[in-house]
Amino acid sequence: MTWVSKSITVVGGVLLAHACYSAQEHSSLQSFKAAASTLTSSPPTAASLPIDIAIETIVALLVIIFGLVLGTRPMRPIQWHVWAGKVEREGEEGFLDSEGEVNRDYVGNPFRSLETRPGFIDIRKQRKEFAAWVKSGSGQAS
Amino acid sequence: MPTEKELQISPLVPDSILHNSRTLVNLQSLTASLFGVVAGILGLESYSGFLFYLAFSLLTTALFYFVRVAPASSFASSTPAQKAGLFDTSRYFHSPIAFWTGGLGNGLAGYILTWTLFYGLVRA
Numbered sequence: 001m002t003w004v005s006k007s008i009t010v011v012g013g014v015l016l017a018h019a020c021y022s023a024q025e026h027s028s029l030q031s032f033k034a035a036a037s038t039l040t041s042s043p044p045t046a047a048s049l050p051i052d053i054a055i056e057t058i059v060a061l062l063v064i065i066f067g068l069v070l071g072t073r074p075m076r077p078i079q080w081h082v083w084a085g086k087v088e089r090e091g092e093e094g095f096l097d098s099e100g101e102v103n104r105d106y107v108g109n110p111f112r113s114l115e116t117r118p119g120f121i122d123i124r125k126q127r128k129e130f131a132a133w134v135k136s137g138s139g140q141a142s
Numbered sequence: 143m144p145t146e147k148e149l150q151i152s153p154l155v156p157d158s159i160l161h162n163s164r165t166l167v168n169l170q171s172l173t174a175s176l177f178g179v180v181a182g183i184l185g186l187e188s189y190s191g192f193l194f195y196l197a198f199s200l201l202t203t204a205l206f207y208f209v210r211v212a213p214a215s216s217f218a219s220s221t222p223a224q225k226a227g228l229f230d231t232s233r234y235f236h237s238p239i240a241f242w243t244g245g246l247g248n249g250l251a252g253y254i255l256t257w258t259l260f261y262g263l264v265r266a
Contacts, residue, residue: 016179023183023264054184061180061198065173069205073165075234076158082233083155 002071009067015060022053084111154236162234166206166241167248173202174249175256182260195253199245207231207241 026049077083087109109115177198181191211234235241 016176016183020179020183020260020264023185027265049183049185057180057183061176064176065198065202065205068169068173069202069209072169072206072210073161075162075165075210076155077233078154078158078162078236079233080153080155083158 005067005071007067008070009064012060012063012065012067015056015063019053019057019060022056023049026050026053158234159236163240163244166203166235166244169206170199170202170245170248171252174199174245174253177249178253178256178258179260181253181257182262183264185261185265186257191257195250196246199249200242203242203245211235 077086114120174195177195181194184194186194207229211231229238231238231241
């Protein structure tokens with residue numbers, strides 16, 4: 001996704017630079033003509049921008065805007081329940097930035113402090129599991 | 143605007159609000175300078191330059207809406223009751239007015255800067 005937006009932006013930038021150069025050349029040509037017309041005393045012409053340069057400039061601008069908009073980072077939901085649901089469902093996948101890496105300020109599961117609260121730990125079950133683990137370990141050792 | 147009670151019932155995530163608005167402001171200040179370049183090349187003067195800026199910054203915001211905001215808002219929720227209407231930005235932005243018109247003030251200074259610069263460069 002990122003190289004698409006970058007290449008579109010670069011194409012638009014090249015078009016814009018070309019249009020800028022054309023407009024500059026056109027205006028210098030007009031001023032040269034005006035200087036020449038004072039010598040030959042012919043009527044000076046109006047120095048408006050040719051329509052093709054104007055069209056190229058507008059098209060270049062639209063192409064650049066499109067590339068830049070495609071390159072923006074994805075939005076994040078602002079409502080807590082929508083955001084937390086997205087975290088639970090997608091995990092780190094939902095918070096990649098445009099380079100495909102997990103974003104710096106990704107905080108992870110917002111309910112982790114609740115889920116690891118000591119009051120919620122089933123200590124008897126963990127003791128049974130530990131006893132089974134010790135038994136299996138001693139069985140292997142002997 | 144949501145009242146304090148509604149905010150207590152369905153709280154907002156400050157980090158996400160900051161992230162979204164920063165993304166939008168970055169885009170707008172960048173494109174505003176480009177509008178200045180184009181307005182200088184076209185040789186716009188006085189009111190037509192400001193109308194150009196108004197039209198294109200609204201166009202940029204609309205394009206941003208259709209690329210980033212609208213697809214997730216409309217297709218993320220499967221139930222029709224939660225489906226957002228057209229031009230509804232409530233999933234990602236606090237107030238719709240700030241979303242649609244915030245860009246006008248953000249980039250105006252950069253726009254005028256590059257507008258005058260390129261007007262002077264091209265029409266030397």
